[in-house]
Amino acid sequence: MNHDDFAERLRVAEGPVAPDPRFVDRLYVELAGELGLPSSRVRSLPRAHTRHRRSLALLAAAVLLAALAVALAIVGSRLLQGPVVVTGSGDWSTFRGDAARRGEGRDGPVGAPVLRWRFQANGTVPEQVVVFGELAYAASDDGVLHALDVQTGEERWSYVASEPPLKGPAVDDGMVYTFDGLGVLHALDATSGGERWQATQALASPTSTAIGDGMVFAGTGDGALVAFDAEDGTERWRVAISSTGTAYAPAFDEGVVFIAADGRGYVATDALDGTPMWSFDIGEYSGGTAVVADGMVYAFGSEPAGTGMLWALDRATGAERWRIEQPIFTPAVSSGVAYAGSVGLGVTAIDTLTGEPLWTFPTEGPARPLAVADGVVYVPADVERRVYALDAANGTELWRFDVDAQIWCCVAVAKGAVYVGTQLGGVYAIEGRVDPLTPTDR
């Protein structure tokens, strides 16, 4: 199909559309006010704005849908004879779930944990397993990226780096982005694994990437923040965040990149060109992964002696809202509560408004970057070789699932399962199973 044919096909969608009369009047009043004109000819002033009415309508629809879902769930559970396996459609496309690193999934397991599948890689899986569409992507430190069927664990394709290990990966719009051992960024076709492009210049010790506004952002070991064009790998811009220390994994949220670098603290930069907007000094502390959620940026600082700090900063200005003087990592955030792991303090749930701890859950050794989905917190307990599921409301253990070795990174929650990689190369998909009600329950 040539240019004209395609354009012709699209133009079918052209044509007049009548705006809502209430919107017409509302906007007229606003414009007349701006111009200092009287607005005597307004036909009918709405009592409520369109958006408000739409919100109410959506709320009503949501309530109805929720009621319908509950009804269907009850009826369905009574009708089904076999185990109920719940699956869904959420993705977990990058380190800590999304570019803002919120750590919030939409579709975790429901019921008791069972192994959906386990894949064996030939090297440690030290990084985030990401899930997008029908595939889970796991990089093992022998330089192989495995694309696994989320339902069966079958390997659909693999990509072997010329220089291991691979850093990342992250998936966006049909492409997988990953750094090789030399620090060169590669873009692969997410469906086939075919290489689409590779960057022409290597970065020194690049971090996990964040993707947004058509760019791929990464920090470097020499304190820089670099932006690549996601379509062709062209370097769009590069700024020195720190001249003396390493930079950590950036977060992207609505046109702004947030990143920490030793010797500088946390910095917000314009995604367009890297122009700094604000910075927050964390003194002699080392930084960590920035997390952006609900108008706040979470910043972590640690010292070799084992002390540390978690700050909550105003997203727009970088002003401190509150701090907790404990060595706890930047959190996963959902519904006004931040859930943070730590090296030795287990899991802490924190009220994001006040910074007050709500509950704690102990683990032996580090609780790695965790995930929260649908009222459940999933905790990768490194040396315990185990994933915990906790009730987000009070920290009560719902279940635990043992894996074969230490968990060096984090969990992903998507498509009705929890995914985790281990030191011995195990990649696990843990799903939920709900036993059907027996006839006597009727």
Next chain:
Amino acid sequence: VLAAERESEGPEDFVAICADEATFRAWYDAALPRVYSYLFTRTGGDHALTEDLTQQAFMRAIRARASYDRRAPIVAWVCGIARNLLTDHHRQRAREERSWLRLMVREVEPDTAGPVAERDAVLATLHRLPPLQRAAIVLRYLDGLSVRQVATAIGKTEKATESLLSRGRDRFRQQYDEVVR
């Protein structure tokens, strides 16, 4: 409104239009549906987004009324502002920092509307495209911009824009088939 402009002795004086209530209301009543329709197609049939962008476009237009340069009908100028807002929306970037492109836009002709079902399918398909692909596709194929102009508008290289368009076309075909299935 275009006819009124053409019948006038010279290019419209937008500052004068904005100074008189009756004149402004007449212009507004004629211009609003055209800008709204322009955006409605290009947002993939998203009424809420169309309202937001229409509101911003008109507000910006009247605030910048002194800078209207009379090279195009006022409504086409407002559509140009709307297009920049839409492109910026897709790029999710700070709108105030960007200079607006002053490109002529295709006028919406009432007789170009296709069959309702097909139109809805195209709108739904456009709505399913990722933001940047949608921006590139509508600028290239609905507004008839060159690849270089599209690249400038969305802040990409020409090579990257060609790639976006190619993938956008592929995705459009694939999604369209799913929409009508």
